Amino acid sequence: MGFIKNSKFRAVIVLAFIVGIGVAPRAYSQDTITTAAQAVDTVAQVADTAVAVTDTTAAASDSAAVASDTAATPAASAGGSAATAVAVAEESGPNIDPQVYMNFFYGVLLVFLICVLVAVIGKIIQVYELTRRMNGKDTTYYMRNFNARLFIIALVLGLYGVYWSYVHHGGQAFRAAVTEHGARIDTMFIITTIICTIVLVVMHVAMFSFVYIYRARPTRKAYFYPHNNTLEKIWTIIPAVTLTILVLFGFFTWRSITNVSEEAQKEAILIEVVGEQFTWTVRYPGRDGKIGERDYRLTTPLNGLGIDFNDKNSWDDQLGTEIVIPVNKPVRFQIGSKDILHSFYIPDFRVQMNAVPGMKTYFQFTATMTTEEMRDKLGDYNYDFVMLCNKICGGGHYNMQKKVRVVTEEEYQAWLNEQPYFFTEDLRKEFQLTNAAKEEEDTNLLAQAN
Template structure:
């Protein structure tokens, strides 16, 4: 057998082996693919831009892009330098133009914030003191905005106007007493005005002279994870004492019924307030620090375990009127917790309604007393008779039927 034929036969044999191996591999691959398809889990088609990883990778990609551009520009400048040519890029001019553009974009951002996010602010204050707080906020915002815009225009304009120029020499200007007096005295006067305005507003809220002809309604609110318990004073107008040592399964608030003022106290599932009537809240906490927060009334005060806090204000806009003002039929006042007090903090809220005085009186009359017969038994107080159900109407159908049968006979 010639060498040529031997090679040819071996080549044919090798080709046959390779063909067999390829066919077997393809068959196994098809079977594996079919098995994988049969057992494959559904693919998560969530848009990738909603994941954190997407933004991390996008940021790293942007950093890489900037680094590549920077290196390319560096190579470009070194190349021109080795060739003995002049500076290729005037970075001073580019930076100056960027400062000017940044000023324009920044000022537009301020305008956008006022016009877009400004419309997302709370509606007008629904309490007497809330109007004062809003006035104080507006004055502070106007002054700081004017200063912010003016100083940034000067800052970025100077960066553009006085960019480096080899034909211009800087003027040495190290000190100016008059200028320093101006920018020290004016801010001091403005800040003094703002601080005094805030102090006087705060005093007018927390230090009130009680009007004997218009005494505030006393309401107690007890905070706990994660709820608000509301207690109204009843007919005597006084909320009774409480003691944490008296807290039990049936006396969750620890009310002391040895105090006669506690006997007629009422509990409520919501807070209802009469319009244009002062209200005084007594605030206590059973567990951790919470924050009694009613944003529409501009009310916020911490509730601290072991001590009682007080906040008095006068609501001025009913819930129905605020629905009209906000053009929102579903609007409602809310009591929220402004402290991160635990896992269910976000859901710690209670509805608040402001109604006319007549509606308030009708609502209060329907509220149940806190003192139940179980509590009366615990405190050895006389039990009240349970309300008896009205007697059911007599069933005269059978009698009528019997009478009709008798008549027929």
């Protein structure tokens, strides 16, 4: 107990206890058969018996009408037995598998053993210190030297970890963009990564080296150095200037991507993407190249987007079962949401824009590589570009995605010709009935006014 109260390893014991809890098996994970489940089986068996009795009764009904009355009694009895079994099952509660308790006590034992191991190591170190003191050797500074060397080892291992992560994980985390504007974003990302890596390496080398170089020694006395204006200016001005440059770099890059001229907008194919929990709806313009207006007040079970069919531009709009765009041709996405905030995100294209309820947002880009070319480049012939939601929007967020295909112009036109129209025959009928009702209402209001 003296060790626990007085030693320097109390924090280590607490940490070991936390780690032990983390690695212990989940105490309450179970796969049991409850009494309620057994009762359900009993109910099913009784119900089958009742059905069999009823069938027998029905077969004998032509012979004697009394048999039907006689059979009704077992059926009722079966129903009563079933209800009784369910009531008993509900009252009895679950049956917990004994393995659950074994798992729990195994976890407690594991935590206890880890704590004992740490305590034993602490006692060994205490005995070692006492032995050195009895032999007249240093008992203060040798641990400082030991810890300082551990810092150097940690520095080397940490820098190697950075190198290993860049070499092995870099290819997974970063792949060249397949859009024109993506090259600018990649340049900005690489520059930011290089600067951050330099700061990471320099700062860690300095901190860990200072711990080793200026460790406590018998011949050295600590020097109190409270303030230095020159150092304060250096580590304030340099980061401030660097961050300002990076922010401005990002700002002008983003403006160059999102501020598209009106001429460039007219040349692009306009596609609407509307998000809702947890799906995307894609609308392509017809031959007129224009997308009809939407109004949430017009939303019906048939007209899920609330398309205003009084706008004739909407009559030839087409439903896209997937997102298909032609290569080397500008595409402008009109993005919206029906319920909450979503995010239109295509990682390979370096495209991301919020889908905001009641507000239109836009993102225009040009794809430079078809899906087939990307598959050949990666050697993965099942690879697809994917559009995701990049805002956590609920339980089905993980599955809110849409496949994106980049094809040639000829393939794009052939695919588009096969897509169905939004303005279906049922919607035409609903539209006509709605207009007729509105005209009748206007006529009645006009008559009342006169």
